[in-house]
Amino acid sequence: MDKTNKRMGLRSLVAAFVLAIAFMCVLPGTAFGLTTGSTTAKPNEDGGTGVIGGLPTRLTWEATVDEGDSVQSLELVLPEGGSFDGSTTKITALKGLDRSKIEGEASPQGNKLNVKFSEPLNAGHLIRLEVTDMRFPPQGGSVVVGGTYVSGGETKQLQDAPPIETIANTFAQTIVSWLDHQPWVQAWNSNQFLGMFFKPQLIVTSLFALLPGWFVCLGIVIASYPFAVVLGLIFALMKVSRFKLLRAIAIVYINVLRGTPLFLQIYIVFFGLPMMNINIDNYILGIIVMAINSSAYLAEIFRAGIESIPAGQYEAASSLGMGHLQTMVNIILPQTIRRVIPTVTSDFITAFKDTSLLSSVGVMELMMFSKNLTSITGNMTPYVTAGIFYLIVTLPLIKVVTVIEKRMARSERGGGKRPKAKADAVKEEVADAI
């Protein structure tokens, strides 16, 4: 009993083994009639590392004819969206180290390239096709060259070659690849400092890559600021209110928000709310935090503005019979707003820069983009470029503040445009003097 059992087990094991061998022999045998050796692509122009879609590229495809097979013709299927000029395709057939006498003829057909050989290439032949004027699809990505071949009247599938990685042909990429070839760029980059902080290629790449982050920063600050202004005004009015409770609320609100770092406020809101199962989109949350934080600073700016209006203005308004609210709306606030515009603009600049803190909680803004790019490239240039993006907004605003301050100082001295001829005013002045 025991013996027969053992023998049965052994037999079945052997059978399975034989079957497996048979499969391995049969299946690969049919598939490997033509073994694709390598598929490579290289930009036609010298220099540069990657293959860029849409630019002239040389595609080299190699395959070996396996034992017991022969190839009469083959058809390469090139990726849709690309283009090539098949007529200049270089066809080489090698047997060992010798160049075969067999000639091929290539003709393009849509995105397919047909190659017919003068006589079948038998086993051992190496076929090399060089498509000299290939353009890969401009959107970039992984490109696989496949196709079919005819062996003994039978059409067989080509084994897919390893994919070729191509880079999207963006405007930036065009500039970068141009810069790659410039001698001055190479000289520039050979300086360690310049190459690390101001690498021209990376500046160009960053300018394009950081743009979405810059828009996010602008979007957050522009969306949050109107709320901040309204909130700030409300708390400023509460702080100068005659009701003790309103004043107390405003003082607590303003002092807590101004007395703690924005960084901390961001952490509390971004990590606190999800823990309470309140899930708000990161960008919206960023807008809310920035609005609340800025509102405290704006409240103080507005309060100082309101208190800077001389008592005579209240008295003049009162003497006309205006009530408290009317005086505020018609007399005090319009003057306050004029006075605080420079300070508010400065605060806006600060708020814009402070959006960078949102990167710490994963908001995809400028800082986050540049951090990612820097960690990919190991180069500081994306940070420097991020700095440029911040400056694009802040420098003009700083200028605006200066201009407004100068103009206000001038108009307080009675300068500025006169609505009518100036000569009249002088005459009047003289008449007054007499």
Added chain:
Amino acid sequence: MLSNKRLHISNDAQDVPPALDAEEAARAAHERDKSITKHHFEPHEHPCVRIEHLMKTFDGDTQVLTDVNLTVWPGEVVCVLGPSGSGKSTMLRCINLLETPTAGHILIEDKEITGHLLQSEVNKLRQNLGMVFQSFNLFPHLTAKGNVMIGQTKVLKKSKEEAEAEALKQLDAVGLLDRADYKPAQLSGGQQQRVAIARAVAMHPDIILFDEPTSALDPELVRGVLDVMRKLAEHGGMTMIVVTHEMGFAREVADRVVFMEGGVVVEQGTPEQVFDHPQHKRTAEFLGSID
């Protein structure tokens, strides 16, 4: 500054007698005033401003007004003179409640404004009392025209067109029609003060209070302002209480001159009585020091 509190003046605690009955007060005031003003009394006329035992203390200890008694008749021009610190301006500011009297009575058209008064009643009262300030207090964000219009549109609720027409009329009256679109900062002090007068007049108040209207002006700009005030007194028939140091103006325009010192009215009379025959030594000394 932003206070909107109820006014409350505790007259009981200050040992001030209650305000007189209107008829009785009018008769007494007429008796008292008929010889010391150039004002032409109508039969049964009541004073439009009546100040009785007015007292004002700042910060609880600085007594600015001790006991002020004064009546002003409709259409009368009263010039208040006195050394600085005599309480002239404080008295004026008490009349439209820019200062809250500590004790005493102020009655406008026989209506007591001291005591319990709601802010809305105070606002109503002030519409009837124009005020011209020493420092003009024009609204710098508005043009000359805008300054004259804003009270009309926001307080009197006039239409923009009406207010504008009135503003231009009043600016014309003060000789500044061509400056209608100028901002205050672009005007001379004298021009600013004339705009301020136009702003007060455009509200058509019964009384205008002038608080040293020319004191902040360069000497050469004073005349233009005084001319406007004179025109207002002579042709407008406006009741005016003018705190001033302009003796010439007081002598020429005033129906009555009031000399104040130490928080009380020391002497009052027609300009001739006060300037030419002062009864009190202090009045004579003050006038002597000015001239």
